[in-house]
Structures are given as structure tokens and as C-alpha cells.
Amino acid sequence: xxxxxxxxxxxxxxxxxxxxxxxxxxxxxxxxxxxxxxxxxxxxxxxxxxxxxxxxxxxxxxxxxxxxxxxxxxxxxxxxxxxxxxxxxxxxxxxxxxxxxxxxxxxxxxxxxxxxxxxxxxxxxxxxxxxxxxxxxxxxxxxxxxxxxxxxxxxxxxxxxxxxxxxxxxxxxxxxxxxxxxxxxxxxxxxxxxxxxxxxxxxxxxxxxxxxxxxxxxxxxxxxxxxxxxxxxxxxxxxxxxxxxxxxxxxxx
Amino acid sequence: xxxxxxxxxxxxxxxxxxxxxxxxxxxxxxxxxxxxxxxxxxxxxxxxxxxxxxxxxxxxxxxxxxxxxxxxxxxxxxxxxxxxxxxxxxxxxxxxxxxxxxxxxxxxxxxxxxxxxxxxxxxxxxxxxxxxxxxxxxxxxxxxxxxx
Numbered sequence: 129x130x131x132x133x134x135x136x137x138x139x140x141x142x143x144x145x146x147x148x149x150x151x152x153x154x155x156x157x158x159x160x161x162x163x164x165x166x167x168x169x170x171x172x173x174x175x176x177x178x179x180x181x182x183x184x185x186x187x188x189x190x191x192x193x194x195x196x197x198x199x200x201x202x203x204x205x206x207x208x209x210x211x212x213x214x215x216x217x218x219x220x221x222x223x224x225x226x227x228x229x230x231x232x233x234x235x236x237x238x239x240x241x242x243x244x245x246x247x248x249x250x251x252x253x254x255x256x257x258x259x260x261x262x263x264x265x266x267x268x269x270x271x272x273x274x275x276x277x278x279x280x281x282x283x284x285x286x287x288x289x290x291x292x293x294x295x296x297x298x299x300x301x302x303x304x305x306x307x308x309x310x311x312x313x314x315x316x317x318x319x320x321x322x323x324x325x326x327x328x329x330x331x332x333x334x335x336x337x338x339x340x341x342x343x344x345x346x347x348x349x350x351x352x353x354x355x356x357x358x359x360x361x362x363x364x365x366x367x368x369x370x371x372x373x374x375x376x377x378x379x380x381x
Numbered sequence: 382x383x384x385x386x387x388x389x390x391x392x393x394x395x396x397x398x399x400x401x402x403x404x405x406x407x408x409x410x411x412x413x414x415x416x417x418x419x420x421x422x423x424x425x426x427x428x429x430x431x432x433x434x435x436x437x438x439x440x441x442x443x444x445x446x447x448x449x450x451x452x453x454x455x456x457x458x459x460x461x462x463x464x465x466x467x468x469x470x471x472x473x474x475x476x477x478x479x480x481x482x483x484x485x486x487x488x489x490x491x492x493x494x495x496x497x498x499x500x501x502x503x504x505x506x507x508x509x510x511x512x513x514x515x516x517x518x519x520x521x522x523x524x525x526x527x528x529x
Binding site: 309338 | 414416417418419421422423491492493
């Protein structure tokens, strides 16, 4: 499918006869279980400005070419973590990459390893199952203080990196172990556990480490660094996983 | 009595295709907790490190020093195995290499064999072959008779 830009030349008036807008080809993996059992590839010719993000280009298709294109997006500024997708083979947030940096043809697929529901929308439930399983909340065994639970700057810094997670699933769905073995907790769940395991105010570290010591826990990690590469927040995911491994190791030996 | 329809579920579990992963259990619900994977992981690191020296040493002795592989015959082996040091070296190398490889293949099978039956039989095959190699090798090292 090829579509030519039919947008009026903006507010600059009819006199504006600047250079033709640059265009890019979006090759999107479409899937609609109501009409076809198999996914198909469709290409769209999209005009773009140098400042346009990939999400702008996709939304242009949705608004001007095919309204049935389904994707998740919300804040569009890299905070909510809704629009993770596989862009040119690597997991990215569509709102965090510029079209001009991605080449003349951009391949867009849903994140891999989770059941596709429609187009770029996947069923996130298995991902959330793993997240819930690591008890990602504060566990304490002392009396509740009347003020907030204080912590030194050093203690806070210990787990600072893993507090940045926005749960976009880019890391977990970039992990080859997770692709092949849906039972593996995946990088995100380990990051979520790391955030509490190394929190000086938390008392549930043993329980969480015990959970991650399971057959499908941290020992499945093959340190391929796909997760670290995929994380839009720049979290050192593989490092966090290694730190959990080390905590388990030195607790046993 | 209440014959209400199933709650409006997400519908996703029915959508097997495309590219949904296999999932056997929910994470965090494993029944028996053990340190087996932890110990397997540590074993791989330590055995890998030891094998690096054992295997390189073995290669150099057998293939490079004093004319290399040309001089290896029954007498050469008998001469080396007269010393408990070389017997121990070979025994340790045999055990570590076989177990290291077996555990590595076990992981590969866990990763890539999707059907439970396939996984089971592949692992049985693997463990049987490992048992045969270890038994046979150990037997030879301990019962080797230079006067044969």
C-alpha cells in the first residue's frame, strides 16, 4: 500500500513551495485474528520532519491511511512505557527514537515472545505474572514508623538504577532465553526484585532471592546483554541480574 | 446454577499464533525449592576454569612436545599411567569435561526442546551416554594393565 502525503502545506500558506518532504517506508507486521490466521507485512510511505519520532510516523499512518492499525501508546514521552516495539530488529520505545535515525525503510514488529493480540498489541499478562511473582513491594517486619522510613544517601544509591524501570517489557522480550522458555522470569522481574532486595528498608530479600533461585530464575540468564541494550531508560539490566546471582552465591557459600 | 458466561477474558490464551511462547508453569510457583541450578552454575564456572588448564596441558603433551602425536603408542600411555599423577590428571579431566558438557547440553535441551516428551527422551539419551562414557573411562583409568 502506498500513500502520498495529502496534508496541506501547513500554515505557511499557498505560497510555500519548499522542497518535497522526505519520506520513509514503514514496514509494519500486521495481525488481525478476526480476518486472518497469519500475520502479514504491510508497507506505508510516510512523510516526516527531521524532528519526528517514530511514534509520530506510526500515528500518521493510523490517522491518515489505516485507522485499524492497533498499538499501545499513552504519554508519548518515554515515561509510561506503553509503546515498546521491535524496530529494525531491536526493541525500542517508538516515542524515543527519531525517524531520521532509522534508515529509509523501518521494520516494525510487536515485541517478541508474548502472544500477539492484534498488530503491535501483545498480551502482557505473562510478563506481569513474572513481575508479581517476585513480590515487588516493600516487606517489613518491624513496627510502622510514624514518619517516613529514613535511608542514607548511600543506601539509596545501592538500588537507584533499578528504580528507573517503567515496565515497558523491552528487556524481557529481547531476551533469547525468554523467547524459547516462557517460564523464565525475564530481566524485568529480576530488575523489580533487585530494587527491593538491595533496599536497606526492606526485609523480604531472602524470600525474593529464594524465588529467583528457582529452576526458571536468575541461573537461566546467559548474559547476552540484549536486555541492557534494549532498555530505554538505560538501566544496566544485566549488571542487576549478575548482582542478584552474586547475592545468592555469597549467601550459600 | 449461575450459568453466566465466562468473564470477559482477555481472549489472548486462545490466540496461539503467532509467536506466543510456551509456558509450562506460572513463574514463582515451583513446588520444590532446591539449590540445584545454583550449584550447576557454580560447577560450570569452576570446571570451565580447571578444564582450560587441564585440556591445554593435555593437548600440549600429546601433540606438541617430543615429536607430538607420532610417539603416542601403547608404551607411551603405559609409561605415563605408571605415575598416579597422570592417572589423576586424566580422571579429573574426564569427569569434569563429561559433566561440564552434559550440563551444557541439558541447558540447551531445556531451552530448545518444546515438547515435554521430547525433552524427557533427549535428556535420558544424554544422561545414558554421559554415564557410559564416565563409567568406561573411569574403569580404564583404574584397571589399566601395562603388562597386557
